[in-house]
Amino acid sequence: MQPVEAPPTTPAAPPAVEDRAAGTALLPHFYTDPALLEAEQERIFERTWQLAGHASALPSPGSYITTRAGNQPVLVVRDKQHRLRAYRNVCRHRASRLLSGSGQCKGAIRCRYHGWTYRFDGSLIGVPEGLMFGERLDKSTLSLMPARVEELCGLVFVNLDEDAPALAELVGDLPRRLEPYRIPSLRTFRGGSGAQPANWKLVVENYVEGYHIPIAHPGLMRMLDYKYYDVDVHEHHVWFDAPLREKPSSNRLERLYAQLVEPMPGLGKEDQRVWRYAFIYPNTAIDLYPDQVNTWQLMPDGTARTYDIWAAYRPPTSGIRTRAVQWMNQRLNTLVLKEDIDLVDNVQQGLQTRGYACGPLSRREAAVAWFADRVRADLVPDARSR
Ligand code: FES
Ligand SMILES: [Fe+2]
Numbered sequence: 001m002q003p004v005e006a007p008p009t010t011p012a013a014p015p016a017v018e019d020r021a022a023g024t025a026l027l028p029h030f031y032t033d034p035a036l037l038e039a040e041q042e043r044i045f046e047r048t049w050q051l052a053g054h055a056s057a058l059p060s061p062g063s064y065i066t067t068r069a070g071n072q073p074v075l076v077v078r079d080k081q082h083r084l085r086a087y088r089n090v091c092r093h094r095a096s097r098l099l100s101g102s103g104q105c106k107g108a109i110r111c112r113y114h115g116w117t118y119r120f121d122g123s124l125i126g127v128p129e130g131l132m133f134g135e136r137l138d139k140s141t142l143s144l145m146p147a148r149v150e151e152l153c154g155l156v157f158v159n160l161d162e163d164a165p166a167l168a169e170l171v172g173d174l175p176r177r178l179e180p181y182r183i184p185s186l187r188t189f190r191g192g193s194g195a196q197p198a199n200w201k202l203v204v205e206n207y208v209e210g211y212h213i214p215i216a217h218p219g220l221m222r223m224l225d226y227k228y229y230d231v232d233v234h235e236h237h238v239w240f241d242a243p244l245r246e247k248p249s250s251n252r253l254e255r256l257y258a259q260l261v262e263p264m265p266g267l268g269k270e271d272q273r274v275w276r277y278a279f280i281y282p283n284t285a286i287d288l289y290p291d292q293v294n295t296w297q298l299m300p301d302g303t304a305r306t307y308d309i310w311a312a313y314r315p316p317t318s319g320i321r322t323r324a325v326q327w328m329n330q331r332l333n334t335l336v337l338k339e340d341i342d343l344v345d346n347v348q349q350g351l352q353t354r355g356y357a358c359g360p361l362s363r364r365e366a367a368v369a370w371f372a373d374r375v376r377a378d379l380v381p382d383a384r385s386r
Pocket of ligand 2: 336
C-alpha cells in the first residue's frame, strides 16, 4: 500500500531578503525571486571584480576587449602608455554600444553611430559637424564613464565600484598559488559561451563543492582520489585540490589521460597528478589542470538561467602529445559539465516545492556555506548582526 502523504503545509509568505545563522544554505527564494535580480546587479555585480579576459588579448596600444559586469557592458583598452583602461561600453552621445567583441582600435575609439571619437584616456576629442550643436556641446563633460581595471596573473578584471578594494588585496595568496601555471604566457585555444538552466548561485554552489562527486560524476570518481579532495576557504576566494588516483581507471579515455598528461612549463612533479580549482567571489572560476587552464564567468540571465563565458588556455608550444591530452581533457570535462547542468537543473526545479526548507550543510560543503554568507552579507547588509 502506498503511504499516505501528508498534505502540503501552507507555505509561509516568502520572507523579504532574510538571513539565517552563518553556515546554512541560502533560503529558496534567493534562487527564484525576480525582485532579487536588480539587487544582485547593484550590490554584487557592480561592486565586485569581474573577469574580463586574458591579457594576451590586449598586446598593444589600441587593443581592446569587451565584457559585462553582470548586465553592464564594459570595455577594456590598452592606452598609448601601455596601461589598461576600462570604461562603460557606451557612447556619451546617444548610448550606442561603442565596441563589440575584441580587436584593435586605430588611434582612438570611434562610435559607429555618428562618429564621436574618444582618446584611450576616455576624453572626447572628435564630434562630426560639431558646430551644429552650438553651445550645447561641452566636450570636457562628455568623457567616457570610467571603470576600474586590474591584471591578476595574466587575467584582466574590471570593477564598476570606484571605492572597491584592489583585487590583489582581496585574494591574499592566490597569485602565489596561480603563479606556477604561468597564465600570462598561455594562449587561448578554445572558448565560447553557454547557458545553464538554473540560477547563477546554484551553478556557483555546485562548482564549489565536491560532495556530489561520488554520486553524480562516476568518471570523476574513477579519476580523482576523493578522500583527498580538499577545500581551502578564504575570505574572497576558495581553493580546491583534487589529486588524481594512482590506480588506473577502468575507462580507457580516463586511463589514457592519466597516463599521458605531463605538467606544463612552470609546473613540477607535484602538480602533474592534481586538478585544482580556484573560485573568486562572486562568479569567477578557474580550472587548473596540469595540461591547461580554463576560466569561467558565470552571470545571471533571469532567475532560472545562467549565462557563462568560458575560455581554455594552453602554452603556445604544446606538442602533439599534449594536444591529444588537452583533447581528452575537453572530452572528459564536457561530460562532467553535462552532468552538472543536469544537477543544477534538478535543484532549480526542486526549489519550486512549497514548504521546502534547506537542510544542513556538510563540512565538505564549507564553501557553499561561505558563498551563502557572502551573498547574504551583500544582499542583506545587516545580516551579520542577526
Ligand atoms: S551615439 Fe555615438 S556618436 Fe551618436
Ligand atoms: Fe559537479
